[in-house]
Amino acid sequence: MAPIVRRAVSLKALNSFGVDARAERLVELRDPAELPAVLALLRERPPALVLGGGSNLLFSRDPPGTVLRVMLGGRRVLGERAGETLVEAAAGENWHGFVEWTLGLGLNGLENLSLIPGTVGAAPVQNVGAYGVEVCERFDSLDAVSLPDGALRRFDAGDCSFGYRDSVFRHGADAQWLITAVRFRLSRTPRPCLDYGELRDELRTRGVASPGAREVADAVCAIRRRKLPDPAEIGNAGSFFRNPVVERARAEQLARAHSGMPIYPGISPATAKLSAAWMIDRCGWKGWRDGDAGVHERHALVLVNHGNASGAQIVALATRIRESVRQRFGIELEPEPVVV
Template identity: 45%
Template sequence: MYSLRAYNTFGIEAEASQFVEISSIDQYISLRKSGEYAHLPHLFLGGGSNVLLTKAQEALVVKISIPGITLLNEDADFVWLKGGAGVVWDEFVQYSVNQGWSGLENLSLIPGTVGAAPMQNIGAYGAEIKDTFASLEALNLETLEVEVFDAKACDFGYRESFFKRAGKGQYLISSVTFKLSKQASVKTSYGAIQEVLATKGITQPSIREVADAVIEIRRSKLPDPKEIGNSGSFFKNPTVSASEAARLISAYPGIPNYPVDGSTDVKFPAGWFIEKAGWKGYRKGDAGVHAKQALVLVNYGEATGGEILALSEEIKKSIKDTFGVSLETEVNIL
């Protein structure tokens, strides 16, 4: 058996039947063709930043460590930058920022890898993967052929994509390409970014200044997984109908809310509900809710995946009972 504690940011102790690490898609194809692990299901791990391990994994765990950052193409206005699936996401973002290419700066310091990013259309501070996504390459696990997906084929939604729905378990993403702007077209409409820039007297921020502001915000609010086990936001921000939104706004004046593009639906911050229900800073054993960000569940040391999961279910029930709002888990439960 192989310990997975070092391969998930929650720091949960769980074991796998078998474990391999790959640095190319050809390695995995060869492994599959050898038939050596044909008797086991295959579980793919990137940075382990969006999973909660609740039991031993009777599987071959495949750690995706495909490297490489490549400039594929450029014209007068844009560059097409490709990242291997195993590249640390923030290293990819900071590389683009340092080159002066705009589009990913608001996604600074999000944990995980490049390959995992499009699976759930990661987003933060007014930006999402789909905004700059060009294409990705993924291995069809049935045919062992590499296929190319454009944005339409990925069918991006709020923290989801084709790969979390119809294509779940059918593909292994090997690389992702982004179309980034050579012109500084920064997004600073998110309130916290404006506040940080204002305190520094910055009125016309550069790409680097926006990235640094985002990094400062995240570090002030979110725990470092190296210090306290966590997987970032545990729940999705709930989206409700216009009539349901009107009920919430009437019942709770001042509740933060945001329009959903192309829809009459309204999005509310899950952290607001969790904090108002009294869960912020809650701790039971080594499982808890972070004291600075109610959206983040944490492992203070020796919590089991089952204990974290049980806490999340208690919170869901509490929010439903108190506000009539259903929370969805963003983290993948394994």
């Protein structure tokens, strides 16, 4: 089968920041049978940039080489094993649509991750997480193709080196692996994760005493719709910076020096997580606007495109924010989206 190839394509509608970058050549992968032809096209004009829903990317310039848009579809139940149900989805499936499909089958596990924009294939890349659950906790395995040589490989959780908004796929050469399908282990038994106070409050307000996965998903969607700016209305990529993880002693020292500074448990007892939003807010950035690049008026962590900001302008704003946080708190903020 011949993949669809487009030339000189605007990427404005293909990234949630809505910045106008141009792909010299965009290849759409819709069917696994197209893979050999797609790999040949990528070899012809490298480097390759793998694009899912474009909701965790910032184009600071036109991407060189070839943009590969992953549009592989399909989802299925693979079977039951030791009380768990194994499900698989192709990488181009919409993440929220997939979560809704699992809920419709009576499967529990992904409800806290409802309404995260993007595709199934990108979810393991930054180990998406929300409301107390990370995708690695429900992950079984994935299939990927090495772009340089076309080798196929199955990754289990250990191979992925999942961390906080991190995995092996965020490191190494850009787009070295093309993820084609991801499998998850879900449960028919409800096991709600209600660690987040905000989620518990929402359920209480709704009068739900013992929630199932559906009620949790509805509550998560309601909170997200209320809190997070919709990229269809204002360009953004969700949280622009990761919450820094530091040694606990350092976090406590910072909290003593800066009244009201929140600290959260880290990945181990010796570490703590700081709130990037709190630090950015303290530096006075919330609601800041410079031309069309800005910081959301209610979310210090969300950088926005008010209309016609370029990626370079958003990167410049992010650099100023990082610099001010570094000067005031001595903390280095790391961007969450991939800056191309």
